[in-house]
Amino acid sequence: MGRLTGKVALITGAGNGQGSSEAYLFAKEGAKVIATDIQFDNVSDVVERINNEFPGSAIALKHDVSSEEDWKKVAEEGVNKFGLINVLINNAGILSMQSFTDVTYDIWKRALDINAWSQFAGIKTVVPYMKKAGSGSIVNIGSLASIIAAGGFNPYTASKGAIEALTRAAALELGPDNIRVNSVHPGGIDTQMTRDTFTTEEARQAVTNMVPLKRLGQPEDVANLVLFLASDDSSYITGTEQIIDGGVWIQ
Numbered sequence: 641m642g643r644l645t646g647k648v649a650l651i652t653g654a655g656n657g658q659g660s661s662e663a664y665l666f667a668k669e670g671a672k673v674i675a676t677d678i679q680f681d682n683v684s685d686v687v688e689r690i691n692n693e694f695p696g697s698a699i700a701l702k703h704d705v706s707s708e709e710d711w712k713k714v715a716e717e718g719v720n721k722f723g724l725i726n727v728l729i730n731n732a733g734i735l736s737m738q739s740f741t742d743v744t745y746d747i748w749k750r751a752l753d754i755n756a757w758s759q760f761a762g763i764k765t766v767v768p769y770m771k772k773a774g775s776g777s778i779v780n781i782g783s784l785a786s787i788i789a790a791g792g793f794n795p796y797t798a799s800k801g802a803i804e805a806l807t808r809a810a811a812l813e814l815g816p817d818n819i820r821v822n823s824v825h826p827g828g829i830d831t832q833m834t835r836d837t838f839t840t841e842e843a844r845q846a847v848t849n850m851v852p853l854k855r856l857g858q859p860e861d862v863a864n865l866v867l868f869l870a871s872d873d874s875s876y877i878t879g880t881e882q883i884i885d886g887g888v889w890i891q
């Protein structure tokens with residue numbers, strides 16, 4: 641029996657990077673996976689690979705996480721296909737790098753909409769299904785950027801700070817319904833997001849040198865932590881911030 645057997649999990653941003661690793665691992669551990677992404681072709685490929693190995697365990701849906709309408713649609717479709725949702729992984733996100741003077745209102749709003757409002761809208765949409773199911777686990781993907789000072793991408797940092805605070809507030813409010821809410825704060829993880837940001841070998845090496853474990857994290861490292869928080873193995877853990885950064889923040 642897998643660690644998520646009998647659970648239905650909705651994972652956003654599952655077309656790439658950490659979200660696709662989580663979708664694969666969750667299916668391997670017995671979950672039915674509602675995998676969503678704004679890039680439908682990517683998430684369809686991910687789901688095809690998953691279903692080849694674990695037949696009938698995942699569906700792919702197009703989803704802009706900043707749209708409340710889209711949230712309603714994917715939740716309804718997912719529930720119709722697999723039943724009540726037990727696990728929500730709010731993973732989709734974007735990084736934008738600008739110094740203070742270059743940030744416009746539109747840049748700020750886009751980061752906050754896609755990274756923070758999206759997670760609130762997801763919780764709001766999915767919680768009624770979790771209440772009907774009698775329990776739930778929500779994992780909000782934040783960033784180390786809201787825990788240690790990180791200059792140069794201020795709207796991103798602010799959006800991830802909002803997630804951290806939202807997680808505690810939601811955990812308090814939803815605890816009596818047996819719904820747990822935790823946030824995960826990765827440091828540098830080797831995905832398209834970091835490849836687009838640190839484009840030269842020198843830049844990647846400089847980031848790696850800052851890590852006590854002397855490597856970037858892999859999407860699977862984060863997926864293993866997210867699996868633990870999603871599963872009943874963490875049944876007494878709620879309202880926490882889990883840092884996964886190879887030791888960067890202790891310096």
Ligand SMILES: NC(=O)c1ccc[n+]([C@@H]2O[C@H](COP(=O)([O-])OP(=O)(O)OC[C@H]3O[C@@H](n4cnc5c(N)ncnc54)[C@H](O)[C@@H]3O)[C@@H](O)[C@H]2O)c1
Pocket residue numbers: 652653654655656657658659676677678679682703704705706731732733734735754781782783784825826827828829830831832833834
């Ligand atoms: N990679 C890192 O170093 C790092 C560090 C800290 C936190 N994070 C966070 O981890 C999460 C996953 O990032 P990743 O590293 O896998 O990056 P990634 O770029 O590989 O994947 C992000 C996914 O989110 C999707 N997405 C973007 N905007 C969307 C929208 N509006 N609606 C739906 N989907 C959308 C993209 O299509 C993509 O598939 C993000 O929340 C990111 O902020 C990443």
